[in-house]
Amino acid sequence: MNAGRTARDRARAELTREIKDAARRQLAAEGAERLSLRAVSRELGMVSSALYRYFPSRDDLLTALIIxxxxxxxxxxxxxxxxxxxxxxxxxxxxxxxxxxxxxxxxxxxxxxxxxxxxxxxxxxxxxxxxxxxxxxxxxxxxxxxxxxxxxxxxxxxxxxxxxxxxxxxxxxxxxxxxxxxxxxxxxxxxxxxxxxxxxxxxxxxxxxxxxxxxxxxxxxxxxxxxxxxxxx
Amino acid sequence: MNAGRTARDRARAELTREIKDAARRQLAAEGAERLSLRAVSRELGMVSSALYRYFPSRDDLLTALIIxxxxxxxxxxxxxxxxxxxxxxxxxxxxxxxxxxxxxxxxxxxxxxxxxxxxxxxxxxxxxxxxxxxxxxxxxxxxxxxxxxxxxxxxxxxxxxxxxxxxxxxxxxxxxxxxxxxxxxxxxxxxxxxxxxxxxxxxxxxxxxxxxxxxxxxxxxxxxxxxxxxxxx
DNA sequence: ACATGTCAAGAGCACTGCTCTCGATTTAGT
DNA sequence: ACTAAATCGAGAGCAGTGCTCTTGACATGT
The missing domain is CATH 1.10.357.10 (Tetracycline Repressor, domain 2)
Structure with a gap:
């Protein structure tokens, strides 16, 4: 259970951070309305559906950015x-x-x-x-x-x-x-x-x-x- | 040139008003971000492309609502x-x-x-x-x-x-x-x-x-x- | 070694703003 | 009154969106 022990856990935490960073960059460049999951996924070189493993919805990603x-x-x-x-x-x-x-x-x-x-x-x-x-x-x-x-x-x-x-x-x-x-x-x-x-x-x-x-x-x-x-x- | 003289001018002014009214209803119901030209056109029973005869873009419609x-x-x-x-x-x-x-x-x-x-x-x-x-x-x-x-x-x-x-x-x-x-x-x-x-x-x-x-x-x-x-x- | 859980990928749905073309109709100039 | 120009709604189509579901590959804990 130890947090961040397995390679998977570490990779997950890392990617979560990278997603938020990319989203913040988009936010700064385009504004909240134009924040797009697909654009974030593109910047990260992954497919859009993969993001849903980390944030259940666009709103949840927004919530993370808000906090x-x-x-x-x-x-x-x-x-x-x-x-x-x-x-x-x-x-x-x-x-x-x-x-x-x-x-x-x-x-x-x-x-x-x-x-x-x-x-x-x-x-x-x-x-x-x-x-x-x-x-x-x-x-x-x-x-x-x-x-x-x-x-x-x-x-x-x-x-x-x-x-x-x-x-x-x-x-x-x-x-x-x-x-x-x-x-x-x-x-x-x-x-x-x-x-x-x-x-x-x-x-x-x-x-x-x-x-x-x-x-x-x-x-x-x-x-x-x-x-x-x-x-x- | 007399404004609103021809039938076309009157119809145009009328429709422009109806579009703004419908847009305002949508704005009240959904918010500015979710204001959709297609939804407005649907409510008015016309095709989305027709709206562009009255407002060159979604932003122009927004401008009208703002004013x-x-x-x-x-x-x-x-x-x-x-x-x-x-x-x-x-x-x-x-x-x-x-x-x-x-x-x-x-x-x-x-x-x-x-x-x-x-x-x-x-x-x-x-x-x-x-x-x-x-x-x-x-x-x-x-x-x-x-x-x-x-x-x-x-x-x-x-x-x-x-x-x-x-x-x-x-x-x-x-x-x-x-x-x-x-x-x-x-x-x-x-x-x-x-x-x-x-x-x-x-x-x-x-x-x-x-x-x-x-x-x-x-x-x-x-x-x-x-x-x-x-x-x- | 194996069953379990997690992962990215891909196809697909229902939307969006917007452009272009197409006939039909109305207007304006002669 | 006739014609040329302007305007109109409709429709197809493009590229983009959030989101769902399935599939096959991989890592994890036993």
């Missing part, structure tokens, strides 16, 4: 956060890292944050990797709270009713952070990806393109909005 | 703005109208604000309709400025350099509105569609779903963020 993309982005976000001590700097670094990854892998970004692929239902296995960036952001908030550099904005209203209930998931991930800050964090979270999507999907062309300065300005203001104070030397 | 979608959304936004006197109320009404339309037409929303269709390059003709919602929002800002209910936030930094230059387009559409407010408007603009995209594309499932209360809360705070003050009875 890999979430994980790659999540890893970048985690790395960016770890490099910084000051929570506000960490926040900005994570925002920047997410954008850098997105710009470098636009098709993979579109795969996970763009419109859902037609007829494709995201399986359970994708939701955990999908949450990694949010976990990082909440971790930063939590640390800021602990070190006293998080100052809940006075003008932010206290969330009530259903909205307060919906925060429970986040409360557990960032204990001690005031609910009003959590709401603003969710706002900032959707804002972060909203900006990147607009940039990558061409909505900013003719106005805020290139978006570097706008992005810096926006994430900085969002840090204020959340209540992440500047640290003093 | 129609932008126009439909733009019309809703304009109507929502016209119904309100108070700028802040108008702002909230437009945000709400955009979301209502998006929820009612998720596939059309995905078509215009989701990931670009593979291999599809948006033609010039789409950029004017694409700007309608932004024009409405800037109009509200401009009116707020004129009536004195727009109070530029003191803590917002003054945009400099490239960022200040990129605002020129918006300055013309909303004369008199301070640059710092324009930057925040763009932030709010990306935020609005970021939230809706997250909601429609399933990123909020398990947390802020349903997103009604969150959306209300967010748009309200965004109004503050921009500087749209509450009006007093």
């Amino acid at each position: 890999d993309a979430y994980d790659a982005l999540g890893a970048k976000a985690e790395a960016a956060a770890k490099d910084q001590d000051d929570p506000r700097t960490a926040w900005l670094a994570v925002c920047r890292a997410v954008r850098v990854w997105a710009v470098a892998h636009p098709h993979e970004y579109a795969l996970i944050y763009g419109s859902p692929v037609a007829g494709y239902k995201a399986p359970e296995s994708t939701i955990q990797p999908a949450g990694r960036v949010a976990v990082v952001l909440l971790g930063i908030l939590s640390r800021a709270q602990d070190t006293g550099v998080l100052v809940a904005p006075a003008e932010a209203p206290e969330p009530l009713g259903l909205l307060a209930e919906q925060l429970t998931v986040f409360k557990e991930m960032a204990p001690g952070v005031p609910p009003k800050v959590l709401v603003r964090t969710v706002i900032a979270w959707t804002q972060l990806f909203g900006m990147i999507s607009f940039e990558l999907f061409g909505q900013l062309v003719g106005t805020m393109d290139p978006a570097d300065e706008f992005f810096l300005q926006a994430t900085d203001q969002l840090a204020d909005f959340i209540g992440l104070t500047q640290e003093f030397g | 129609d979608a932008y126009d439909a959304l733009g019309a809703k936004a304009e109507a929502a703005a016209k119904d309100q006197d108070d700028p802040r109320t108008a702002w909230l009404a437009v945000c709400r109208a955009v979301r209502v339309w998006a929820v009612a037409h998720p596939h059309e929303y995905a078509l215009i604000y989701g990931s670009p269709v593979a291999g599809y390059k948006a033609p010039e003709s789409t950029i004017q309709p694409a700007g309608r919602v932004a024009v409405v929002l800037l109009g509200i800002l401009s009116r707020a400025q004129d009536t004195g209910v727009l109070v530029a936030p003191a803590e917002a930094p003054e945009p400099l350099g490239l960022l200040a230059e990129q605002l020129t387009v918006f300055k013309e559409m909303a004369p008199g509105v301070p640059p710092k407010v324009l930057v925040r408007t763009v932030i709010a603009w990306t935020q609005l569609f970021g939230m809706i995209s997250f909601e429609l594309f399933g990123q909020l499932v398990g947390t802020m779903d349903p997103a009604d209360e969150f959306f209300l809360q967010a748009t309200d705070q965004l109004a503050d963020f921009i500087g749209l003050t509450q009006e007093f009875g």
Whole structure:
């Protein structure tokens, strides 16, 4: 049973990886819709039907790519956060890292944050990797709270009713952070990806393109909005 | 030359409309990727090749649907703005109208604000309709400025350099509105569609779903963020 | 050495977008 | 009113797609 022991197991793992690599290359070149099993098989010099031994369907191959993309982005976000001590700097670094990854892998970004692929239902296995960036952001908030550099904005209203209930998931991930800050964090979270999507999907062309300065300005203001104070030397 | 005079012209206009309607039905049922010319032709009881007399390619049909979608959304936004006197109320009404339309037409929303269709390059003709919602929002800002209910936030930094230059387009559409407010408007603009995209594309499932209360809360705070003050009875 | 499970290959089905040709019909110019 | 041009739907056909099923070769564990 030992994983990867027999030659067959090793060959299988290797080929699975090669298929995903080829698929990623196609994804980058053509986009998700034009990802074709036959083209992948052609690139690998095998027959299309053989791919079905490794991925039961095109959707399963897509799922694998989606999970890999979430994980790659999540890893970048985690790395960016770890490099910084000051929570506000960490926040900005994570925002920047997410954008850098997105710009470098636009098709993979579109795969996970763009419109859902037609007829494709995201399986359970994708939701955990999908949450990694949010976990990082909440971790930063939590640390800021602990070190006293998080100052809940006075003008932010206290969330009530259903909205307060919906925060429970986040409360557990960032204990001690005031609910009003959590709401603003969710706002900032959707804002972060909203900006990147607009940039990558061409909505900013003719106005805020290139978006570097706008992005810096926006994430900085969002840090204020959340209540992440500047640290003093 | 008189448009729509001959029987042929009328028949052509009619059929063009029917093709788009059928395509929209397919879009709603299956999504953009699965929009098939053959299926449309089947629904209309004609042969697939005949469709090419009306739309030179599948992409051209998509373009027509995209423009129609932008126009439909733009019309809703304009109507929502016209119904309100108070700028802040108008702002909230437009945000709400955009979301209502998006929820009612998720596939059309995905078509215009989701990931670009593979291999599809948006033609010039789409950029004017694409700007309608932004024009409405800037109009509200401009009116707020004129009536004195727009109070530029003191803590917002003054945009400099490239960022200040990129605002020129918006300055013309909303004369008199301070640059710092324009930057925040763009932030709010990306935020609005970021939230809706997250909601429609399933990123909020398990947390802020349903997103009604969150959306209300967010748009309200965004109004503050921009500087749209509450009006007093 | 043998039965078992796994593998790539190939043929085939029902689709797709798109092109071209073919007559039929309608329009526009004289 | 007659004719030439433009337009139309139909049909065949090409190259591509995802996917299924069968076949024969190979490696695996006993």
